[in-house]
Amino acid sequence: MTMLPETTAKKLGLVIDLDTCVGCQACATSCKEWNTGGYSAPLSDIDPYGRDPHGAWLNRIHSYEVGDGGASRTVNFPRSCLHCETPACVTVCPTGASYKREEDGIVLVDPDKCIGCKLCSWACAYGAREYDYIEGVMKKCTLCIDRIYNTNLQPEDRVPACVRACPTGARHFGDFGDPESNVSKLTKARGGYDLLPQMGFKPVNKYLPPRPKRDRVTLDDTSAAADRGPVSAEGSKLERLFQWADKMLTR
Amino acid sequence: MHPAYSVIFFTTASGAGLGLLVWLGLANAFSYLPADASFVLISVALALALLSVGLLSSTFHLGRPDRAWRAFSQWRSSWLSREGVAAAATYLPAIIFAFGWYKTGEGAGIVAIPGLVMAVLALVTLFTTGMIYGSLPTIRQWKQALTAPNYIVMGLASGAVLLTFLLALFATVPVWAIWLAIVSLTLAWAMKTLYWMAIHNEEPRYTIGEATGLGRFGEVRQLDPPHTAANFVMREMGYSVARKHANKIRRLSVLTAFVAPAVFTVIMLVAGPVLNLFLAALAVLLAGIGLVMERWLFFAEAEHVSMLYYGRERA
Structure with missing residues (x-):
């Protein structure tokens, strides 16, 4: 159902620390590895060893240069679905394949209902939805729904694959609905911010800005x-x- | 935005069909239609055929066309779903209207009511098509007050041109139909020009600094894209082929979609029936080609905000 829940019991999401991210791509490869065998399986690739390789990746690491001269800096910028509180990608869906879970706020696509019209990707401001050209359906970050509740895994593994893989601790997973959670405290302490808040989608994921330079x-x-x-x-x-x-x- | 060719064909074909249904229903209510049941039957059939061909072709851009029926379910939140529902609902009064003419041989009284319902639903369908685009804040060129009205007037103008052709096939074209085509073509031209002025004069709404939240530290430039080859988002949202020829294509589409059909229709005011049929057919053909160009440009000129993450400075 594409009508949004009024509130969600939990607001699960990620904090991404732009200060400590080194742009190693471990989260992206780990995401691809897990999700091509998990809920979103398969994440198809096209021409993977050819001239024009591309495919569905649910997490992509951008890299920007900010400022000029001695004050300039490189900022590595992981970008994936922000699991917005009012996601337009869900409400525009004509089939009900896209939905936001009432229990934890995760935005999901039901791959058995999706018709591959791509309208959700047009509605997403963050370019977070990825069309699978071979499967003909839309894929997106599931917040590793098949890991975080998976009791077959060790407790420390019940976090999204990207969080588990990050070697610098730049990614944190938790419940933003709980003001005492790790992610809520971290966001408060470090001035975590929303991407494009003006657009009104209320992203759940938060970004921590790079710290001031000390050198x-x-x-x-x-x-x-x-x-x-x-x-x-x-x-x-x-x-x-x-x-x-x-x-x-x-x- | 990448122009989905099937969607361009769909909105042009179904737009003309829906516009024709609007004019048929309205003209019938005012008893303006020729008293010939075969005219109404063929006109409604042509309009529904255009709508059906359009709807069918729109499923070709789907990844899973076999599941297209699911698109009727989410009308409470989705304009795309509403479009599907409204388009499907238009068939029923249209068929009743045509059947009424077939049975009674006239469009008065009880037959006029389904005709009006058909006109209203066709208008609603045109509006829902426009709102699919007009409701997306991620694309500045689409989230415009004029987007949905434009889809309506384009449909009405092409429908009016189509109506003059059908009238020319069956009888001499009445003056009201000629003026209807001239006025709606002029209106469509004016509205499209206003739309182009609006998107041209408006400042881009967002910057790469705002999108990344890093603008407070200085100018933001892309250093490395996430992957070496273009991904889905860049292929779909970053399409900019022909954007640099936008002005040329605009002029060409104005000429073929509005000016030429309007000129031919004006000549119909003084020409004989044989020439009229020829002129009307030419007007239909050119309007169709022009509207396909106009719609292609509507996609090619649209800039998606997600491209800011891929190094575009403003969107």
Whole structure:
């Protein structure tokens, strides 16, 4: 049913820390690996070893350059379904294949009902819906619904595959409906924000902004940093020998 | 936005069919139709055929056409579902209306009522088609006050041109039908021009800085896309072929969809019946080609907000 629930008992979602994400793509590959055998199976690929490889990926890692000069920074930006509170992708669905779960707020597609009209992908502002060209139906992040409630898994594995895979702890899973949950506290402490809040879809997933830069050298403008010259020659004789060799070789 | 060719064909064909049904129902209520049951039967049949061909072709862009029937179920929230329901509902009064003419040989009294219901439902269907696009805030060029009215007037204009052709087939074309076509073509032209002005003059609504939330740290530029090859979102939402020729295609579509059919229809005011039939047929053909171009441009010019994540600066 594409009518939205008025409230959901839980608001399960992710916090993504843009400060610690290193853009390693582990979450994306882990997502693909799990979900091509899970609820969304298969996540078809087209021409995977050819000239124009593409396929359904539910999690994609963008990379942006922000700011200029010494103040510029690289921000790795994982993007997947935000499990919005008022998702337009659900209400536009003509078949009822798209729905938002009343119990935990997860937005899902029933692959047996989807007709592949792609209208939900037009309605999503975040480009989170991925059409499976071979199956002819829409695929999307399920928040690993087949992991988080799966009692056959060890308790520490009952989190989305992307969260489990992240080597830097940049992804956190929890209930935003509970103000005392890990994700609610983290969002509050770090100023977590919504993507495109103006559009009114009320995303559940939150992004933590990069922290202010601490390294003064990179903040100075480049000419001042150059004026300081090379680091002074101190330390052992061997170290000074290497520095002398470096100087000679530079000529 | 990637133009789904079957959808373009669908909205053009069914739009003309629905427009024809609107004019048939209304003209009948005012007793303007020729007193010839075969005219009404063939006209309604043609309109329903166009609607059916359109609906059928629209299922070709589906990943699972075999499940298309499910699209009738979510009319409470989905404009696409409402369109399906309204289009299907239009068949019933149309068939009753045609049957009434066949039985009584005239359109007065009890036959006029299903005719009016048919006209209203056809109008509602045109509106729902427009609202599928007009209700998407993710696409600036579609979320416009003029989007749904445009779909209605395009349908009415092509329906009016089609009506003059059918009248020319059966009898001499009455002056009211010629003026109906001229006025609705002019109106459609004016509305489309206003729509183009609106999307052209409006500033883009969102920036890459807003989409990523990183704008507060400075200018945001894409460093690396998520994958080396274009993915579904980029193929579907990032389509921009022909956008740079937009002005040329606009002029060409205005010429073929509105100006040429209007000129031919004006000549019909003074021409004889044989020439009229020829002119009306030419007007139908050109209006059809022009509207297909107009609709293609409607897709190609649409910029989706999700492309901001793929490096577009504004949308």
